[in-house]
Amino acid sequence: MAANTEITGAARSRAATLRILPPGLYAGRASKVLERSLLVSKKMWLVFLSGIVEPAVYLLAFQIGFGRLVTEVVGPGGEVMSYAAFVAPALMMASAMNGAVYDATFNVFFKIRHARTYEGMLATPVGPVDIAMGEISWSMLRGGLYAVAFLAIMTLLGLSGSPWVVLLVPVALLVAFTFAALGMACVTFIRTVSQFDYIQLAVMPLFLFSATFYPLSVYPEPLRPVVQLSPLYHGIELARELSVGVVEPAMLGHVGYLAALAALGLWVTSRRLAGLLLR
Amino acid sequence: MAAVGERSAREPSPLVSAKALVKRFGEFEAVRGIDVEVVKGEAFGFLGPNGAGKSSAMRMVGCVSPRSDGDLRVLDMDPQVDGPSIRARLGVVPQEDNLDTELSIRQNLQVYGRYFGLSRAHVRAKATELMEFAQLTERADDEVDTLSGGMKRRLTIARSLVNDPDLLLLDEPTTGLDPQARHLLWDRLFRLKQLGVTLLITTHYMDEAEQLCDRLVIMDNGRIVAEGSPPELIACYSSREVLELRFAPGESGDVASTVDGLADRVEVLPDRVLLYTENGEAALSATHARGVRPLSCLVRRSTLEDVFLRLTGRTLVD
Numbered sequence: 001m002a003a004n005t006e007i008t009g010a011a012r013s014r015a016a017t018l019r020i021l022p023p024g025l026y027a028g029r030a031s032k033v034l035e036r037s038l039l040v041s042k043k044m045w046l047v048f049l050s051g052i053v054e055p056a057v058y059l060l061a062f063q064i065g066f067g068r069l070v071t072e073v074v075g076p077g078g079e080v081m082s083y084a085a086f087v088a089p090a091l092m093m094a095s096a097m098n099g100a101v102y103d104a105t106f107n108v109f110f111k112i113r114h115a116r117t118y119e120g121m122l123a124t125p126v127g128p129v130d131i132a133m134g135e136i137s138w139s140m141l142r143g144g145l146y147a148v149a150f151l152a153i154m155t156l157l158g159l160s161g162s163p164w165v166v167l168l169v170p171v172a173l174l175v176a177f178t179f180a181a182l183g184m185a186c187v188t189f190i191r192t193v194s195q196f197d198y199i200q201l202a203v204m205p206l207f208l209f210s211a212t213f214y215p216l217s218v219y220p221e222p223l224r225p226v227v228q229l230s231p232l233y234h235g236i237e238l239a240r241e242l243s244v245g246v247v248e249p250a251m252l253g254h255v256g257y258l259a260a261l262a263a264l265g266l267w268v269t270s271r272r273l274a275g276l277l278l279r
Numbered sequence: 280m281a282a283v284g285e286r287s288a289r290e291p292s293p294l295v296s297a298k299a300l301v302k303r304f305g306e307f308e309a310v311r312g313i314d315v316e317v318v319k320g321e322a323f324g325f326l327g328p329n330g331a332g333k334s335s336a337m338r339m340v341g342c343v344s345p346r347s348d349g350d351l352r353v354l355d356m357d358p359q360v361d362g363p364s365i366r367a368r369l370g371v372v373p374q375e376d377n378l379d380t381e382l383s384i385r386q387n388l389q390v391y392g393r394y395f396g397l398s399r400a401h402v403r404a405k406a407t408e409l410m411e412f413a414q415l416t417e418r419a420d421d422e423v424d425t426l427s428g429g430m431k432r433r434l435t436i437a438r439s440l441v442n443d444p445d446l447l448l449l450d451e452p453t454t455g456l457d458p459q460a461r462h463l464l465w466d467r468l469f470r471l472k473q474l475g476v477t478l479l480i481t482t483h484y485m486d487e488a489e490q491l492c493d494r495l496v497i498m499d500n501g502r503i504v505a506e507g508s509p510p511e512l513i514a515c516y517s518s519r520e521v522l523e524l525r526f527a528p529g530e531s532g533d534v535a536s537t538v539d540g541l542a543d544r545v546e547v548l549p550d551r552v553l554l555y556t557e558n559g560e561a562a563l564s565a566t567h568a569r570g571v572r573p574l575s576c577l578v579r580r581s582t583l584e585d586v587f588l589r590l591t592g593r594t595l596v597d
């Protein structure tokens with residue numbers, strides 16, 4: 001009975017996917033691609049550890065450093081909050097972004113250009129859309145894991161004031177998925193390791209200028225639309241508002257923007273993988 | 280309607296059917312309109328030199344390379360539309376191994392089985408069975424990169440069987456295997472064939488083609504130049520026997536005119552002269568009588584190599 005529902009569910013989602021992509025590129029096996037990554041990851045716990053330590057160090061720096069200088073800021077909804085509590089949700093989103101981008105770029109590049117991993121997969125029913133979805137989901141989980149660890153540290157330091165912070169986890173997953181999809185799409189265009197500098201070149205300003213360390217109102221008027229192009233900005237806005245329990249209709253816009261970019265990344269990745277590997 | 284039913288009842292539709300199949304890479308035509316039909320249960324071969332288009336053809340059949348022109352049906356489906364369903368029933372041994380270097384040998388087999396949607400319990404048992412088959416049981420938990428080239432090849436072949444395929448695509452399966460492993464593999468492939476598995480094999484080795492293939496095509500420059508069973512091809516394009524005269528490199532050219540008329544056909548290679556004749560021993564006496572003194576001589580039966588030389592003017596393996 002349960003198996004039956006699973007099949008119809010898969011068939012339905014498959015039919016939906018087929019409409020926007022050429023036939024034969026999706027087999028409903030993305031979960032098997034994800035399963036492989038989970039198996040491989042068991043050997044990589046050290047990498048995870050390092051990914052969690054970095055944002056935690058940032059947070060400590062803000063707590064004991066900046067926190068003394070800038071004691072209070074006006075947060076979402078006009079509430080006055082400590083600077084560390086203002087920055088913490090933003091850093092949590094940044095760690096989700098970093099985890100996802102790292103995985104979706106370096107690891108995927110290795111698999112496309114050197115390991116022929118995907119060529120092996122493509123000889124089975126697995127198609128490029130399955131690969132894209134499986135790998136992006138894995139990168140999302142990795143980014144999400146970093147974010148959860150970060151949230152735990154936030155809580156330990158007393159920076160997660162309201163129970164609302166639980167909602168930051170799904171936001172972090174959305175941010176991670178979007179950046180994984182965009183990162184993987186970009187990496188399909190990369191040919192040499194040195195071109196990774198371009199990705200670093202994109203990620204660094206995103207981290208610094210997505211209203212991470214000060215609110216959008218601080219930026220000069222003409223620059224604000226530019227900041228608003230950043231997917232991280234939308235993730236940070238969502239996270240910051242939810243962290244103090246502010247819920248407003250504009251949030252739908254943030255979610256929509258992130259979801260649209262995620263879909264775009266997934267689509268480009270699938271097309272590029274098909275073009276690169278199914279020649 | 281009735282007529283169609285009758286026809287399909289008598290001759291089942293072929294597993295692979297290509298008509299005027301073309302593969303282009305940009306301007307370049309790698310496969311230039313080939314017609315191929317592979318029926319259930321047979322072992323079908325593509326024999327040809329480097330660059331003939333064998334792998335390009337195989338990849339189209341394997342649904343990992345869209346055709347540029349012509350018709351192709353595999354397992355009675357269209358690769359462009361039903362790729363996943365077709366691949367679910369294929370076993371593929373690519374020319375270059377693409378094992379998962381981040382997984383152990385056992386995991387390679389298990390994870391691959393999972394891509395086919397097989398249950399964990401099933402792939403666990405299957406992996407054990409296939410490692411036995413590939414003689415890799417002792418290395419089960421080693422990394423792939425620690426295997427020798429031949430062992431990797433055996434693992435790739437084992438991996439292709441994880442889904443109990445109906446059609447097995449083998450692109451130069453025995454390249455890199457030692458003679459013992461090659462013979463073992465031939466034996467295994469023969470047994471698979473007896474179990475009803477259809478085989479599609481590409482190879483450079485005519486002994487492999489003669490051993491394994493019921494029927495084969497000889498490809499050159501993207502085209503099929505001959506088709507038939509190995510004995511048919513030999514009977515059609517070569518003589519019963521061949522007298523092979525070996526010379527120091529460069530000296531064979533002078534002999535060509537001396538042996539003129541002693542055989543149905545004479546091929547002059549840099550280090551050898553081949554005389555195609557029904558009676559090799561008679562031709563040998565005749566060449567001696569004319570004063571030809573080769574380094575060594577040999578009378579043998581014709582092989583596919585001779586057929587290939589006749590059709591393309593080239594030797595298959597240099």
Ligand SMILES: Nc1ncnc2c1ncn2[C@@H]1O[C@H](COP(=O)(O)OP(=O)(O)OP(=O)(O)O)[C@@H](O)[C@H]1O
Nearest residue numbers: 279304309327328329330331332333334335336374
């Ligand atoms: N992806 C590609 N892009 C451009 N040209 C290609 C590509 N793949 C193959 N070719 C060309 O197509 C021709 C046929 O190649 P193919 O690999 O099918 O030959 P083959 O018969 O398998 O040769 P071999 O015995 O060396 O494996 C070659 O000239 C090759 O250079």
Ligand SMILES: [Mg+2]
Nearest residue numbers: 333334335374
């Ligand atoms: Mg080849």
